[in-house]
Amino acid sequence: MKSLLDACCERCTHTPEKPCQDYLFCRTEGPICHDDSSCQEKRKQFIEQKRAKTSGSKRILICAGTGCASLGAVSIVQALSDELEKHGLTDRVEVVPTGCHGFCEQGPTFIIEPEGTLYVKVSLEDIPEIINEEILNGKRIERLLTVNSTTLQTTTQFNTNSFFEKQERVVLKNCGFIDPKSIEDYIINDGYKGFVKAVQNLSSDEVIEEVKKSGLRGRGGAGFSTGLKWSFCRQAPGDKKYIICNADEGDPGAFMDRGVLEGDPHSVIEGMLIGAYAIGADEGYVYCRAEYPLAIQHLEVAIAQAEKIGLLGDNILNTGFNFRLEIRQGAGAFVCGEETALMASIEGKRGMPRVRPPFPAQSGLWGKPTNINNVETWSNLPHILRNGADWYGSFGTEKSKGTKIFALTGQVNNTGLVEVPMGTTLREIIFDIGGGIINNRKFKAVQIGGPSGGCLPEELLDLQVDYETLTKAGAMVGSGGLVIMDESTCMVDIARFFLNFSQSESCGKCTPCREGNKRMWEILDRIVKGQGEMEDLERLESLAMVVKDTSLCGLGQNSPNPILSSLKYFRGEFEAHIKDKKCPAHVCTALLTYFIEVDKCKKCGLCAKNCPVNCISGDKNNPYVIDSSKCINCGTCQDKCKFGAVIKQ
């Protein structure tokens, strides 16, 4: 027995062609079909070793997700493995390249089991020390540890670090803790048990009831009840049905789905198996953007592994249930995340949304009843089936159950992936988990829900994050992007940024979105350049309302949200740009004036030497002055001045 998946002895009859219904249970608790303590002992040992439970053995979990990989994690994995080999430690120490730990700001990150030691910002140079101190002498390396931002104590274990402490990792439970390329790792950690329970103990309708009861709502944006959606597709007439996993993840700054696919691809497959069984589908697609090569690679490996042991294919676990899964790569158009555009794209057509009804549940892929869910939605399901709807319902609020993953980005100390129960406040996410604003600057706004969401101000930091509350405030949970902004951000400029995204990603089909977003962007652009008029605000608002009211798909229906929420909460800033021709955050170049403070100027002349348009004059006896009529507001002088004498206003 080289692998957990191998038979314990020749009495095992399982093959993918003639599957044994107890296969999965057997591999972790077995053998089932015969009594043999030596067979049982073999399995037990195997699993203990895998869990680093054998004394003296260690597992080093190194994040090798896209974030840490770009910081050199792949070569670190290689170097560490080489070094262990040199020291003859490979028997005792296992190096596991994992998916994302979530702590992207501090990458590359190590978690060393069994103790759970968290090392951050590990570099190649640290490896000899890790071998000598940590592994051979059992001593912590202080400088690689983190500090809990509440207690200000150095933390050794990852779960006492303030970033992890307040999280509730359900979907991300395996992410960063198992080898995503190993189906064994997944199975040891209760993998596929949810599916086995569904397919062997429950009828399709019972599965749907359980999902309905759990209160799970779609994590792709709209928050529609997953169980209800499944029941529509199940009830739709048709002998052929499809299910789809939406892994297009186009929101700027969002990478939750990438994290799940890279770190725990089998959880998505298991979720889809449960869904396919409940709905009565025998074919599925994962539509993933081609910009996620690692996610696609991990998913390909996972699908091949599942096929090999008969968890995908015909007559799965001898239940008569068939299911095949394929990957389709998208070329990175944001609108292809919209369900009808996505299906058109799978069919080989231009990714353009179409009017609904008919809804995909009636007529979807190739005109057949189709159910589409987001990556995170799918990977919630194994946990719901394994632990029950009541357990799941214990997380979250009355109407928004469970947990949600957020991608924390922007001017926050701990950027990364965090998973919290629904109903956690923005303040807890940004300050307790996120560690507050970089350089202790003042918080200004949080953009939540991506280009379809809105910007919320400081007064709303105590809002609970759930579907209804955020929508009421003019934002939305969306897919879960949280962009944190500090006082150095101009809200008009940010609204313009999101509008620029929406207007260039509009598919061009319907008039209000194609033409209206462009015109809203143009109005914002004029305001940012100091050419705005007060009537522009009214025009912006009324145009935004019409675009929302008349657009064909969610892109146009939500693209005005960043403008409307900013106008609601930060109207003064718009007015300052228009009336006073000033940008309060000192961001909008056209509205800035640079000048030199006489008292601070040491007359070194560095500013004048570097000014690209030669508009600074002065000499050893006369302080330097900027001729603002010629200045192009490039800011070079401010960057160059060593005495902070150049001020922008």
Add this chain to the structure above:
Amino acid sequence: MSTVTLNIDDRKVTIPAGTTVLEACRMNNIPIPTLCHDPELTNSGSCRLCVVEVEGMRSLSPSCVTVATQGMQVKTNTRRVKEARKTVLELLVANHPLDCMTCQKMGDCSLAQYAYEYGVKDDVYPGERRNVCLDDSNPFIVRDSNKCILCGKCVRVCEEVQGRSVLDFYQRGFESLVGPAFGSDLSQSDCVLCGSCVSVCPVGALTEKQMIGKGRPWEIKKVQTTCPFCGTGCSFDLNVKAGEVIGVTSNPEAPVNGRALCVKGRFGTDFIHSPNRLTAPLVKKDGEFVEVEWDEALDLVASKLRAIKSEYGADSIAALSSAHCTNEENYLMQKFMRAVIGTNNIDHCART
């Protein structure tokens, strides 16, 4: 047939089940503007001009794709509806050339018509306008994408009626355009120049090249006729100005073909007023063609046929008749060959 009754603008309206709100309105003379709707094509619901208020719906509903249901409460004329339609038109006009004076479509342009009805001004959204090249690559169709309002009707007619799928949308956002693959010209595509796309275009983005500058809709008399080119029997409208045929337009009522035509029928009318056209029979005398009276010409043909028949037999004569002729003329031709000449050597260009 089952019916549903709904309420439109406080009027009770009963219509067959399955009817859209747009159709229900039009059956009852309630005006609804549309640009992308065409009764013969699938609905894309994309121009968003036909929006109405339906009670219980969060957003405005596009009436062309909203099926009327029992008891539905529809309002077509509220401030919210009018404001939305006007904004949609303002947005289209803001990205449309305003050279209506010299546009071939003047007087027959849906955009101009609705802009007039809704009092749309051209200066609401100053900003960028589309500026791309004209496609003047073929003899029959001029494609001016700057005038295109992206209603997609040409895309759908080419795919759904003509079965060629030459046209589609390409690029995204404000840059979106409609045209052949890779933004190429019609002449480089699989286009068969049937002109179906021209017949559905609501604006001046697709026009008949030969008609440019030849006449305005109000100067033109439409004369329905049957196409002389083949035996299919398509009919269409000759566009006649001051006694001269300047071109052909589809007649949606045409019993055989509807609006569909082929390149010959739609664009092949230039022979009518061609100076090269033969108007009298010619007989070769001393090596030169000379104009003669019909009697002389027919006598000559008859005497030659008689001579050939008596010398070489009836089977030495054959006749090939043409799809240009009517059914009756073709019947007479075979009768003549069989009964008068006495041979079965008769064939027709459209036989295979």
